[in-house]
Amino acid sequence: EADIYQTPRYLVIGTGKKITLECSQTMGHDKMYWYQQDPGMELHLIHYSYGVNSTEKGDLSSESTVSRIRTEHFPLTLESARPSHTSQYLCASSPPSHLQTQYFGPGTRLLVL
Amino acid sequence: DQQVKQNSPSLSVQEGRISILNCDYTNSMFDYFLWYKKYPAEGPTFLISISSIKDKNEDGRFTVFLNKSAKHLSLHIVPSQPGDSAVYFCAASAMPQGAQKLVFGQGTRLTINP
Numbered sequence: 048e049a050d051i052y053q054t055p056r057y058l059v060i061g062t063g064k065k066i067t068l069e070c071s072q073t074m075g076h077d078k079m080y081w082y083q084q085d086p087g088m089e090l091h092l093i094h095y096s097y098g099v100n101s102t103e104k105g106d107l108s109s110e111s112t113v114s115r116i117r118t119e120h121f122p123l124t125l126e127s128a129r130p131s132h133t134s135q136y137l138c139a140s141s142p143p144s145h146l147q148t149q150y151f152g153p154g155t156r157l158l159v160l
Numbered sequence: 161d162q163q164v165k166q167n168s169p170s171l172s173v174q175e176g177r178i179s180i181l182n183c184d185y186t187n188s189m190f191d192y193f194l195w196y197k198k199y200p201a202e203g204p205t206f207l208i209s210i211s212s213i214k215d216k217n218e219d220g221r222f223t224v225f226l227n228k229s230a231k232h233l234s235l236h237i238v239p240s241q242p243g244d245s246a247v248y249f250c251a252a253s254a255m256p257q258g259a260q261k262l263v264f265g266q267g268t269r270l271t272i273n274p
Contacts, residue, residue, distance in 0.1 A: 056201075082264075087169070089162075089264040090204070090249065106261065137203050148194065149262060151203030 050074060053138050053152035060128055061160050068123045068155045070138030079121040080149060081105070081113060082137040090137060096121055128159045163187045164252050166265035174273055179237040181268050183250035186231065190252040194262070195224060195235045198247045207248075208235070240272045 051072040060066055072079065077098045082090040082105075092105030096115040110132070111125050121140075125132055135156050139149040165184045173179045183193075191212040196204035210217040210224045210233070217224050223236045237244055247269050251262040 051203075053203075087266070089164070089266045090251075090262075091264075092261055095261065106263075139203075148206055148209060150206060151196075153203045154201070156201065 051138060051140055051150055051152040053136075053155050055155060056153060057156050057158075059158045059160065062127075062129055064128050066125050066128055066157070068136055068138075068157070070121045070123070070152060071119050072121075072140045072152075073119060074140065074142060074150075075118060076140035076142050076150075077118065078141045078143075079115070080139040080141075081111075081121070081123050082139065083107060083109065084135045084137060084154075086135075094123065128157075130159045133157060133159050161186070162266075163190075164250060164263045164265040166248075166250060166268050168268050169266070170269040170271070172271045172273060173240050175242060176239045179235075179240045179244065179270055179272070181235040181237075181248050181250075181270065183233045183235075183265050184231060185233075185252050187252070187254065187263075188231070189254040190263075192253050193224070193226060193233050194251045194253075195222075196249045196251060197244075198249060198267070204249060237270075240270075242272050242274060245270060245272045 054069045079096045081094040084090045091107035093109040094113040096102050135154050137154045138152040141149045194209040195207040198204045208219050208222045226233045247267045249267045251264045
């Protein structure tokens with residue numbers, strides 16, 4: 048089972064603030080992903096990475112940005128938070144030996160006031 | 161357009177009985193399917209998967225069935241236990257798109273009654 052960590056778990060912040068959601072995994076997985084999920088809805092892929100210095104946008108348009116400077120770290124940044132960004136953000140990673148099984152972190156629940 | 165659909169938002173089952181969760185998909189290019197379980201305030205936990213070359217995969221109390229002609233898959237849990245109460249998501253991907261991008265359904269909330 049993958050060890051993947053997200054901080055903070057919960058964040059309440061005012062409009063206009065810059066925030067960074069942290070995601071780290073200790074399994075050496077090359078591929079990492081960010082999903083956004085609203086209550087009662089499906090998960091939507093917003094960013095993914097094949098490896099260091101590789102980032103791509105997902106299927107759902109997002110104002111967030113990501114970086115992948117180290118294999119184990121895949122932070123997501125919102126330059127100016129808005130109430131429409133209120134959601135749950137889930138980070139995942141996948142090992143090469145199980146190509147399509149993604150393992151998820153506990154998520155960050157973001158509330159923008 | 162929603163490529164993966166779970167048409168039942170909720171399901172209630174008696175403890176010890178069989179739980180059957182259903183999922184339909186529209187993209188015939190999907191060739192790998194997964195089921196995840198999610199508790200509130202936690203990330204999804206991988207349960208079981210199936211490749212399109214199979215029509216059944218079993219792991220303990222969990223069995224996934226795939227009907228490619230109907231573009232339908234189902235997850236059977238037997239016997240159901242109170243700890244199985246959670247939201248279940250099916251997901252699908254199409255390789256080789258290379259990105260291993262999973263497309264998720266909306267989830268079905270399963271409640272196991274004692």
